[in-house]
Amino acid sequence: MKRFDLELAVGIFFLIGIACLAYLSIKLGRMEVIGYKGYAVYAKFSNVGGLKKGASVEIGGVEVGRVKDIKLDPEDYTAVVTFLLNPEVKLPEDSIAAVKTKGLIGEKYVSITPGASERAIQPGGRIRETQPPFDLSDAIGRLIYGSPGK
Amino acid sequence: MLDSAILGIRWIGKTVLFPVRILGRVGLFLATAIFWTFVPPLKVERLIRQINFIGAKSVTIVALTGAFTGMVLTLESYYALERFGADALLGPAVALSMIRELGPVISAFMITARAGSALTAEIGIMRITEQIDALEMMGLNPFRYLIVPNLLAGIISFPLLASLFNVVGIYGGYVVGVKLLGVSSGTFFGEMPQYIDLTEILHGLYKSTTFGLVVTWICCYFGYTTGYGAEGVSKATTRAVVASCVLILVCDYVITSLLF
Amino acid sequence: MIQVIDLHSTLGKQKVLDGVTLKVETGEVLALIGKSGVGKSVLLKHVVALMKGEKGKVLIDGEDITTAKGRKLEELRSRIGFLFQGGALFDSLTLFDNIAFPLREKTKMDEQKIREKVLYELEQVGLKGMEHKFPAELSGGMRKRAALARCMVTAPEIMLFDEPTTGLDPITAHSINDLIKRTHERVCFTGIVVSHEIPDIFFLVDKVAMLHEGKIVAFGTPLEIMRSSHPVVRQFITGGRREMEDVFEPIIEKLEEEFRAKGKCTQEKKDEKV
Ligand SMILES: Nc1ncnc2c1ncn2[C@@H]1O[C@H](COP(=O)(O)OP(=O)(O)OP(=O)(O)O)[C@@H](O)[C@H]1O
Ligand SMILES: [Mg+2]
Numbered sequence: 286m287k288r289f290d291l292e293l294a295v296g297i298f299f300l301i302g303i304a305c306l307a308y309l310s311i312k313l314g315r316m317e318v319i320g321y322k323g324y325a326v327y328a329k330f331s332n333v334g335g336l337k338k339g340a341s342v343e344i345g346g347v348e349v350g351r352v353k354d355i356k357l358d359p360e361d362y363t364a365v366v367t368f369l370l371n372p373e374v375k376l377p378e379d380s381i382a383a384v385k386t387k388g389l390i391g392e393k394y395v396s397i398t399p400g401a402s403e404r405a406i407q408p409g410g411r412i413r414e415t416q417p418p419f420d421l422s423d424a425i426g427r428l429i430y431g432s433p434g435k
Numbered sequence: 436m437l438d439s440a441i442l443g444i445r446w447i448g449k450t451v452l453f454p455v456r457i458l459g460r461v462g463l464f465l466a467t468a469i470f471w472t473f474v475p476p477l478k479v480e481r482l483i484r485q486i487n488f489i490g491a492k493s494v495t496i497v498a499l500t501g502a503f504t505g506m507v508l509t510l511e512s513y514y515a516l517e518r519f520g521a522d523a524l525l526g527p528a529v530a531l532s533m534i535r536e537l538g539p540v541i542s543a544f545m546i547t548a549r550a551g552s553a554l555t556a557e558i559g560i561m562r563i564t565e566q567i568d569a570l571e572m573m574g575l576n577p578f579r580y581l582i583v584p585n586l587l588a589g590i591i592s593f594p595l596l597a598s599l600f601n602v603v604g605i606y607g608g609y610v611v612g613v614k615l616l617g618v619s620s621g622t623f624f625g626e627m628p629q630y631i632d633l634t635e636i637l638h639g640l641y642k643s644t645t646f647g648l649v650v651t652w653i654c655c656y657f658g659y660t661t662g663y664g665a666e667g668v669s670k671a672t673t674r675a676v677v678a679s680c681v682l683i684l685v686c687d688y689v690i691t692s693l694l695f
Numbered sequence: 696m697i698q699v700i701d702l703h704s705t706l707g708k709q710k711v712l713d714g715v716t717l718k719v720e721t722g723e724v725l726a727l728i729g730k731s732g733v734g735k736s737v738l739l740k741h742v743v744a745l746m747k748g749e750k751g752k753v754l755i756d757g758e759d760i761t762t763a764k765g766r767k768l769e770e771l772r773s774r775i776g777f778l779f780q781g782g783a784l785f786d787s788l789t790l791f792d793n794i795a796f797p798l799r800e801k802t803k804m805d806e807q808k809i810r811e812k813v814l815y816e817l818e819q820v821g822l823k824g825m826e827h828k829f830p831a832e833l834s835g836g837m838r839k840r841a842a843l844a845r846c847m848v849t850a851p852e853i854m855l856f857d858e859p860t861t862g863l864d865p866i867t868a869h870s871i872n873d874l875i876k877r878t879h880e881r882v883c884f885t886g887i888v889v890s891h892e893i894p895d896i897f898f899l900v901d902k903v904a905m906l907h908e909g910k911i912v913a914f915g916t917p918l919e920i921m922r923s924s925h926p927v928v929r930q931f932i933t934g935g936r937r938e939m940e941d942v943f944e945p946i947i948e949k950l951e952e953e954f955r956a957k958g959k960c961t962q963e964k965k966d967e968k969v
Contacts (some may be wrong), residue, residue: 290598291483291484291487293491294487294492295483295486295487295491297491298490298491298592298595301595301599302592302594302596303493304646304685305595305598305602306595306598306636306640309534309601309631309636310636312635357445357447376456379632387629393549396439396444409485452902482789489877560786561785561786564781564782564786565781565783566783566784566785566786568740568745568779568783569784569785571745571772572743572745572772572775572777573772573773573796573797573800573801574770574772574801575801601914
């Protein structure tokens with residue numbers, strides 16, 4: 286009887302603990318599904334200030350992929366951002382990638398505006414057109430002091 | 436004159452070497468325990484008993500402290516975020532602080548207070564009433580019977596309790612944020628997946644696992660090396676709790692800085 | 696055979712053992728007497744290497760236990776039963792589990808057999824029906840007796856008893872002494888008994904050693920000790936009371952009688968082993 290109670294208590298404890306852990310990682314956290322299926326494309330930005338690995342890539346507000354990697358191209362000092370995209374989404378060659386901010390000071394994400402070309406970007410290919418993020422402090426500065434350096 | 440100089444130098448040597456020696460002893464204690472962890476057979480029955488003691492019996496206190504931590508955290512964060520009009524970030528702010536920092540740390544404090552002190556006292560009493568000697572006399576290794584089950588139980592229980600703390604805390608935050616402060620329920624939960632991914636959760640798990648090892652290790656060490664009499668046990672218990680709490684914070688800092 | 700050779704030990708700043716030399720022949724029981732705090736328990740713990748002195752040897756059947764390590768130490772200790780002064784029962788286990796513990800951990804005996812054995816031992820020490828109690832629920836004397844049962848259940852060749860009868864009423868104390876005696880007749884263990892029960896203990900043992908100021912000041916048969924003229928010994932066994940001398944004669948006579956009746960026991964277990 287005593288032993289049974291003990292095992293029951295420990296069993297219940299395990300159930301509660303593992304349920305909590307599972308809840309955290311599946312429901313709240315974006316579980317990185319192991320080997321996230323997708324194809325890689327990259328883009329070069331003059332500035333990606335604030336963009337992080339794992340940030341979402343959206344088309345029209347719908348998530349279609351993730352930022353996989355951010356590197357600096359040592360030759361022309363641009364930021365090379367690699368995306369992993371959902372294989373069902375085919376990007377026209379003349380699509381435009383832009384780094385945007387959710388809300389006023391929210392998280393940075395990448396928004397892609399699809400182009401009209403017939404030809405799709407192949408896996409490993411490059412999105413040629415990019416826009417750097419809108420820099421709030423820069424904009425405020427320009428508003429107050431006029432456009433410097435022009 | 437020369438004599439007192441030599442005496443002084445000896446005193447300095449002693450005071451410097453003493454902590455180093457203690458450190459060595461504590462380290463050796465852990466090394467021995469790890470060695471015996473991998474020498475079968477494992478005392479499963481003792482392990483279950485200790486998981487019950489350290490883990491299962493701490494569920495209520497951890498859930499309770501978790502709920503209040505989440506609630507007060509939500510209140511504080513709300514007043515801070517509201518100034519910037521960023522109250523949409525309330526959910527993620529609460530969840531992140533809980534998962535990465537407060538969950539592992541506060542739950543470890545609570546378990547130390549509840550189970551760590553009792554662990555030291557129990558082993559200390561076994562030491563002064565010669566029960567540990569009796570084990571040795573039977574040709575049974577005290578590490579296998581007493582220390583290893585405790586360390587394993589700590590490593591298993593702490594992360595589970597920290598997860599419980601987080602979930603209860605986030606729901607506590609939800610109640611305050613949504614029902615009291617009027618943030619919409621969709622905003623509170625909806626934004627979370629954007630900010631939390633598996634690395635954050637793993638980050639929290641590394642911490643609580645480390646705390647589990649450190650707390651049980653320190654508490655077992657102080658119990659095992661108790662001085663004589665009831666006073667010895669009470670001293671050992673106090674020291675074990677203080678040392679555990681300090682080490683939790685030190686490890687917390689070290690792990691956080693290593694993981695970035 | 697237990698041999699202690701020139702054992703020195705210092706605890707804290709106090710020299711507790713200062714050159715103890717002692718020998719207990721196989722199959723003999725030795726009574727270790729001495730004032731409280733003189734170091735009897737400390738000496739016993741040195742015999743099983745729970746404490747280590749800074750000098751000297753302890754030989755168990757010719758093998759030095761003070762330098763033994765690992766398996767060797769385990770093997771030597773497994774031949775020794777030790778009754779701790781405080782009992783040292785495991786608080787977390789019931790009486791039954793306490794006594795079954797060494798059997799479960801160190802032998803391959805099946806549960807049915809263990810049950811029989813444990814209940815038998817409990818009955819021997821007068822604790823029948825108490826097997827479900829925890830040590831904390833027992834009186835000091837009951838704990839002592841349970842510890843004695845745990846010590847004897849594995850029937851070791853060597854048994855060391857640290858005050859087996861202290862804190863017991865005269866009747867129980869007598870029955871415990873009797874139990875030790877009967878067990879000795881049955882299995883013929885080699886033993887050391889620490890006891891303050893003078894002269895009762897003299898009827899139980901083959902030899903007596905007295906520890907005083909870190910040394911063995913008197914060693915001999917109970918009769919020799921009773922007749923000893925060593926002032927420290929005399930003072931100790933009379934408790935410093937002159938009038939005790941008068942009651943010595945009948946005791947000595949009784950001892951002589953006992954001594955003549957006592958045959959040398961044989962240790963069958965030893966022979967089986969070869
Ligand atoms: N662990 C220890 N550390 C320091 N001193 C100790 C320790 N154990 C015992 N002593 C000292 O050693 C001496 C002998 O103690 P011991 O317990 O052997 O006495 P004893 O002869 O068994 O007495 P009693 O008949 O009361 O049991 C005592 O003076 C005690 O202060
Ligand atoms: Mg003693």
